[in-house]
Amino acid sequence: MQKSIDNRAWFLVAPVFMLVAFNAILPLMTVVNYSFQDTFSNNQFFWNGAQWYVELLDPRSELGERFYGSLGRSLAFSAIILAIEVPLGMMVALAMPKRGAALAVCLMMMALPLLLPWNVVGIIWQLFARDNIGLFGWTVNAIGIPFNYTNSAISSWVVIVLMDVWHWTSLIALLCFAGLRAIPDAYYQAAKIDGASRMLVFLRIELPKLQRVLTIGILLRFMDSFMIYTEPFIVTGGGPGNYTTMLSINLVKIALGQFDLGKAGAMSIVYTLITLSVCWVFYTIITMREEKEGAA
Amino acid sequence: MTRRVTLFLYLLFLMLPLYWLVNLSFKGNMEIMTTMTLLPQQPTLKNYAYIFNSPEWLGGLLFSLGYVALNTIISLSVALPAAYAFSRYRFLGDKHLFFWLLSNRMAPAAVFALPYFNIYSAVGLFDSIWAVALAHCIFNVPLAVWILEGFMSGVPREIDETAFLDGYSLPSFFVRVFVPLIASGIGVAAFFCFMFSWVELLLARTLTNNRAISAIMTQAISATGIDWGLLAAAGVLTSIPGALVIWFVRNHIARGFALGRV
Amino acid sequence: MAQIQLENLAHSYLVNPTKPWQWALKPMNMTWRQGGAYALLGPSGCGKTTLLNVISGLVTPSHGRILFDGRDVSRIPTEARNIAQVFQFPVVYDTMTVADNLAFPLQNRGVSKDIVAARVSQVGHMLGLEPIMNRRARGLTADLKQKVSLGRGLVRSDVGAILFDEPLTVIDPHLKWQLRAQIRRVHAETDVTMIYVTHDQTEALTFADSVVVMYQGEVVQIGTPQELFDRPAHTFVGYFIGSPGMNVLPARIEGDRAHIGSHVLQLTKGIAATPPDAKVEIGIRPEYLRVERSGPGLPVRVRRVDDIGRIKIVHCELDGLPIAAVAGEDAEIPADHVVLVPEPSQIHVYCNSHRVE
Numbered sequence: 001m002q003k004s005i006d007n008r009a010w011f012l013v014a015p016v017f018m019l020v021a022f023n024a025i026l027p028l029m030t031v032v033n034y035s036f037q038d039t040f041s042n043n044q045f046f047w048n049g050a051q052w053y054v055e056l057l058d059p060r061s062e063l064g065e066r067f068y069g070s071l072g073r074s075l076a077f078s079a080i081i082l083a084i085e086v087p088l089g090m091m092v093a094l095a096m097p098k099r100g101a102a103l104a105v106c107l108m109m110m111a112l113p114l115l116l117p118w119n120v121v122g123i124i125w126q127l128f129a130r131d132n133i134g135l136f137g138w139t140v141n142a143i144g145i146p147f148n149y150t151n152s153a154i155s156s157w158v159v160i161v162l163m164d165v166w167h168w169t170s171l172i173a174l175l176c177f178a179g180l181r182a183i184p185d186a187y188y189q190a191a192k193i194d195g196a197s198r199m200l201v202f203l204r205i206e207l208p209k210l211q212r213v214l215t216i217g218i219l220l221r222f223m224d225s226f227m228i229y230t231e232p233f234i235v236t237g238g239g240p241g242n243y244t245t246m247l248s249i250n251l252v253k254i255a256l257g258q259f260d261l262g263k264a265g266a267m268s269i270v271y272t273l274i275t276l277s278v279c280w281v282f283y284t285i286i287t288m289r290e291e292k293e294g295a296a
Numbered sequence: 297m298t299r300r301v302t303l304f305l306y307l308l309f310l311m312l313p314l315y316w317l318v319n320l321s322f323k324g325n326m327e328i329m330t331t332m333t334l335l336p337q338q339p340t341l342k343n344y345a346y347i348f349n350s351p352e353w354l355g356g357l358l359f360s361l362g363y364v365a366l367n368t369i370i371s372l373s374v375a376l377p378a379a380y381a382f383s384r385y386r387f388l389g390d391k392h393l394f395f396w397l398l399s400n401r402m403a404p405a406a407v408f409a410l411p412y413f414n415i416y417s418a419v420g421l422f423d424s425i426w427a428v429a430l431a432h433c434i435f436n437v438p439l440a441v442w443i444l445e446g447f448m449s450g451v452p453r454e455i456d457e458t459a460f461l462d463g464y465s466l467p468s469f470f471v472r473v474f475v476p477l478i479a480s481g482i483g484v485a486a487f488f489c490f491m492f493s494w495v496e497l498l499l500a501r502t503l504t505n506n507r508a509i510s511a512i513m514t515q516a517i518s519a520t521g522i523d524w525g526l527l528a529a530a531g532v533l534t535s536i537p538g539a540l541v542i543w544f545v546r547n548h549i550a551r552g553f554a555l556g557r558v
Numbered sequence: 559m560a561q562i563q564l565e566n567l568a569h570s571y572l573v574n575p576t577k578p579w580q581w582a583l584k585p586m587n588m589t590w591r592q593g594g595a596y597a598l599l600g601p602s603g604c605g606k607t608t609l610l611n612v613i614s615g616l617v618t619p620s621h622g623r624i625l626f627d628g629r630d631v632s633r634i635p636t637e638a639r640n641i642a643q644v645f646q647f648p649v650v651y652d653t654m655t656v657a658d659n660l661a662f663p664l665q666n667r668g669v670s671k672d673i674v675a676a677r678v679s680q681v682g683h684m685l686g687l688e689p690i691m692n693r694r695a696r697g698l699t700a701d702l703k704q705k706v707s708l709g710r711g712l713v714r715s716d717v718g719a720i721l722f723d724e725p726l727t728v729i730d731p732h733l734k735w736q737l738r739a740q741i742r743r744v745h746a747e748t749d750v751t752m753i754y755v756t757h758d759q760t761e762a763l764t765f766a767d768s769v770v771v772m773y774q775g776e777v778v779q780i781g782t783p784q785e786l787f788d789r790p791a792h793t794f795v796g797y798f799i800g801s802p803g804m805n806v807l808p809a810r811i812e813g814d815r816a817h818i819g820s821h822v823l824q825l826t827k828g829i830a831a832t833p834p835d836a837k838v839e840i841g842i843r844p845e846y847l848r849v850e851r852s853g854p855g856l857p858v859r860v861r862r863v864d865d866i867g868r869i870k871i872v873h874c875e876l877d878g879l880p881i882a883a884v885a886g887e888d889a890e891i892p893a894d895h896v897v898l899v900p901e902p903s904q905i906h907v908y909c910n911s912h913r914v915e
Contacts, residue, residue: 002453003386012381013393015374016437023434024400027411092306095299108542109307112314115538119497119513120531127320127531128313133328133524135316166313169306186645189616194710195637195666204651227404230497248406248498255410256502268407279402283395 028272035265052266063263067270069242070250077246078225081164085221086214088165089172094202096177110170122234125163129235149236153243160232160244164225172217179213180206212289219282223275247271317535321528328524343529353530356509359425360494361537363508366429368489371436372482379444380470384453397438408434409502416503427503432496436489443488447481448474487541494537509534562590562613562719562751567622569608582608584776585622590753592627592718595745597766598755601798605775606755610721613753614643626718642711643721647728648703652696656687659695660709667714677713684744685709701733705740712744719751726761738765759799771795787843788904793911796841802871804906805847805881809840811907816840819877821856826902832909839908844871846904847883851892855899856881863891874898 010017038048058064092110097103113121131137131148140147149155183205191201229248232238238245238253245253251271255264320328321343323336331337347353381387382394412431413422421427451474459469475482500508513530569583578584583605590596598606611617612624615636623632631639642663651659660678669677682688685705690698695706704725711720722741726734742765745752756762762769763783771779771786771794778792779785783799790796796804810817814828818840832838848855849872858874858881870885874896883898885891907914 003384005387006385007387009381009385009387009390012377013387016378016397016441017393019370019374019430019433020397020400020437023408023412023431024403026415027408030411030414031407088306091302095303095306104546106303106307108546109310111542112535112539113310115491115495115542116535117495117497117538120534123513123527123531124313124317127524127528128316133320133332135312135332135334138332166310170310184647186647186649189636189643190645190649190707190710192616192636193614193641193643194663196662197666200666204653208653223402227406229406248404251404251406252409252498255406256413261410264410268410271404272407275402275404276399279399283398 031265031268033265034261035269036262038262048262052262053270056263056266056270063267066242066245066250066254067267070245070247073243073245074226074228074247077160077164077228078222080161081168081225082218082221084161084165085169085172086218089169089217090176090210090214092169092173093176093180094206096173098181107174110173113167114170116167118230119234121163121167122231125159125166125231126235129159129162151240153240156236156240156244159235163231163235164228167231168221168224172221175213175217176210179210183209212286215282215286215289219279219286223279226278227275314535317528317531319528320524321532323525323528325523325525340525343523343525344533346526347529347533353509353512356507356512357533359504359507360500360509360534363425363428363432363500364490364493366425367432367436367493368486370429371433371440371489372486374433375437375440375444375485376470376475376482379441379448380474382441382445383448384456394441397441400434401438401442403434405496405498409498412499413502422503423505423507428500428508429493431499431503432493435492435496439488439492440485443485444478444481447478447484451477487545490541491538561592561627563625563628564588564590565623565625567612567619567624569612569617569619569621571620579774581775583612583619584774586777588770588777588780590719590751591768592751593749594751595742595765595767596751596753597762597769598753598772599757599759599762599769599798600772601757603774604772606757606772607723608775609772610643610723610753610755613719614641614721615639640714640716640718641721642714642717642719643723644704644707644711644725646724648700648707650695650698650703650706653694655692655694656698656706657682657691659706660687660713663710663714677715681709681712684712684747685740701729701737704729704737708741708744712748712750717750719753722752722754724756725754726756741765759801763799771798773798789913790841790906791913793839793841793908796843796906800843800845802844802882802884804841804843806839806841806908807876807879807881809838809907811838816905816907818856821876823856823900823905824902825905825907829907829914832914836909837911839911841906841908842900842904844882844884846901847881848899848901849883849885849889849891850897850899853897853899855897857895857897859895860891860893872896 035052036048036050037045038051039045052063055061055063056067059068096106116124126134128134129137129149131141137147137149146152147155147158149159187205188201191205196204227248228246229252232244232246233249236244238249242250251264251267254260254267319334319336322339322341324338324340324342327333327336327338382390408431412427416422416427416431421430455473455477456469459473460466464473506512509530513527513534564586566585566587567583568581568585570581572580575581598609600606608617612619615631615634615638619632623630625631626639651662654662657678660681661674664674664677682691685708687702687705687709690702695703698706707725708720711717726737729737738761741752741754744750754762754765756765763786767782768780769783769786770777771792773792773794779790779795781789781791786795786799790799790804793804793806797806807818809823811825811829811832814825816823816825823840856876858876860872860874861880862873864871864873865887868887870887870889870891872883872885872891874881874883876898881898
């Protein structure tokens with residue numbers, strides 16, 4: 001569409017800009033402020049230079065250790081859930097009915113986990129996975145595998161991974177499903193005539209056509225899982241110990257739990273920089289690919 | 297054949313924890329702690345009764361619905377003109393502004409918990425629906441702008457120009473001509489705003505004195521420990537808005553996918 | 559090689575069709591000669607794509623049989639028939655190169671590498687694809703993609719027939735003729751039966767030796783382009799072929815005279831009596847109506863004259879019915895009334911839309 005150049009459009013954008021600026025820039029400025037200062041309570045601030053950052057990024061300090069620990073856990077968590085959710089979501093999308101009442105029922109059931117408040121998701125899995133009152137927890141123990149997420153690191157990770165898979169796989173599945181529906185029938189007919197096996201149809205036709213939705217899905221899932229807070233917090237509270245303390249949980253503990261403003265500030269800035277860079281990388285990939293396809 | 301099995305197993309996996317939630321909601325806490333049964337031996341409505349009779353819980357539900365609705369209205373109102381600007385005009389810094397907006401959608405909520413706590417306390421909005429509604433705008437406004445811009449770009453500019461030639465002013469053109477054309481886009485944006493605001497917990501809890509229903513639910517602790525039955529019933533009740541929404545848009549979801557558009 | 563026979567072939571999407579409109583394909587018997595170039599011509603919804611899909615095996619006919627070289631293939635799946643199909647939208651495997659695209663059908667059938675390489679380079683040469691053999695298929699223009707699709711059909715030495723489903727739809731107009739000429743050249747070089755579905759009469763008439771005209775699920779005429787023009791077997795053929803189409807007027811036949819309202823036309827021979835409730839019409843092409851100022855013939859009122867260069871089309875009105883005639887580019891047409899004189903041998907009589915001899 002031909003857009004006209006008109007700087008008066010800023011008036012239309014002004015409300016959004018002010019609202020988001022108030023919610024984004026102002027807090028960030030506050031946080032930057034905190035990160036460079038120290039306080040002994042009662043709002044008396046002293047300039048601390050880059051001390052907090054040094055301490056944060058030093059793996060030998062207590063702060064640094066916690067930071068790198070939670071960073072590592074967040075990255076591991078994101079990697080694990082992506083490795084499960086993407087293939088599983090695709091398999092489900094390939095298995096879904098194509099139209100009719102069966103499709104409607106399927107869509108309704110798959111959409112439900114996506115629309116639950118995140119604390120309810122946490123509660124559901126608390127109730128489901130506890131070894132004394134939960135169907136899952138109790139059954140696993142009954143068949144002989146020791147399972148108690150309140151005192152076992154492995155159990156707690158199993159629970160939070162299963163919970164995230166339960167919660168979000170439908171998103172990937174629905175995105176892939178929409179992508180598959182967009183493939184014209186002629187491709188499948190041509191593949192039949194060419195004698196292609198089911199696997200080749202998947203590799204040579206479906207997978208390439210799903211590239212775009214998969215990139216979006218992976219971006220969304222990576223970002224949301226990297227920044228996850230509520231669900232693991234409700235189920236394990238970050239425990240046992242700090243085995244499931246993700247980056248967000250760690251930050252909130254320091255900021256609102258201990259009110260360590262300086263440390264929280266520094267961690268917030270570094271955290272934001274990490275997410276911004278990842279976001280920028282994905283954004284560049286998507287726009288580069290669209291340019292390549294547009295030029296083709 | 298393996299397809300049907302995969303799908304069946306997956307749907308079973310989705311439904312099991314939900315079924316367990318409903319199951320526990322109809323059991324008394326005593327029964328939950330002492331037995332493990334697939335159906336309540338002594339089914340009871342007392343968990344639900346407690347919630348409906350407790351002004352605190354009901355208040356919490358209303359409070360949550362309140363800020364969600366407020367947020368949806370605010371987000372849509374500011375997003376509509378902005379999306380129109382992005383769709384129809386090029387202006388200084390427009391691409392950077394768009395990227396900045398989208399990046400806020402990806403911002404970690406945890407980073408904002410503490411500063412919001414301070415800021416909203418400072419302006420005296422702490423513990424009100426306004427605080428949560430405004431705070432959620434940081435995610436929902438960029439999302440709404442993104443969705444609406446997409447739908448608006450599907451409406452040809454000729455329509456605007458014709459309306460202006462016919463003598464419409466920008467506001468009246470917008471309300472009387474344009475909005476009906478993008479009604480489904482507004483619906484989609486409203487849906488997502490509602491959804492993200494309803495499910496978000498961290499900011500809702502930080503900015504209120506446990507008035508949001510999600511926060512109240514963490515108070516389901518009695519003298520004997522956590523009241524699981526009560527918690528389950530609360531979980532079921534707060535899931536209902538989501539289930540209702542799905543029920544009402546079920547035809548649109550299926551049709552939208554059948555049309556093959558992402 | 560494939561001689562394709564349709565034996566009482568018909569298709570309906572309903573289990574027990576009773577009304578004519580419930581048939582997607584009405585019962586037909588037809589033989590497609592091996593190595594022939596056929597066009598399936600008709601408007602949208604006439605059943606030509608359904609018929610094509612029955613031949614290729616993407617649709618199993620509900621009634622009747624289809625035979626390849628005498629072998630009943632009605633229930634045999636597509637990949638086991640020796641046919642290839644080029645679709646309306648270019649279908650290529652985006653992630654593979656052109657060479658890999660061409661090799662794909664052979665690799666799936668377990669053909670040895672040497673033979674694959676030989677066939678690929680042979681077909682690449684035939685279609686002029688050599689410069690782009692190692693290019694990714696994704697970035698190609700639509701006409702090149704269609705060539706690659708055609709190539710995938712040609713690599714297989716067992717292919718007896720290639721079916722084209724309106725393949726030029728998305729091609730740029732100035733490239734259409736090039737691609738059409740290429741297809742004709744390929745047909746001349748190989749001995750493959752080609753069946754070309756289209757709704758464009760120019761494409762059909764220039765491509766095919768034999769045109770199959772379809773209308774509402776029925777094959778209404780098979781013939782060379784000249785036969786379709788000179789002796790249309792169905793009013794639809796007369797109307798669809800030729801520009802402008804044939805004039806069709808309701809009439810009453812008595813022996814060797816046709817009565818159109820109060821006007822009488824002399825026919826070249828007598829027509830047998832028609833059933834009393836049948837729809838009787840006569841058809842005559844505008845090219846065979848001479849425009850005269852006065853004299854014997856059909857008196858008509860001139861409504862409009864279209865000067866399209868080499869000829870003029872004179873649109874007239876006979877008792878309220880539209881009728882057109884063709885005049886030379888230098889002819890002077892009076893503005894109000896003229897007389898149209900028909901060539902008697904070119905007046906066709908139609909009973910219920912079918913030609914009566």
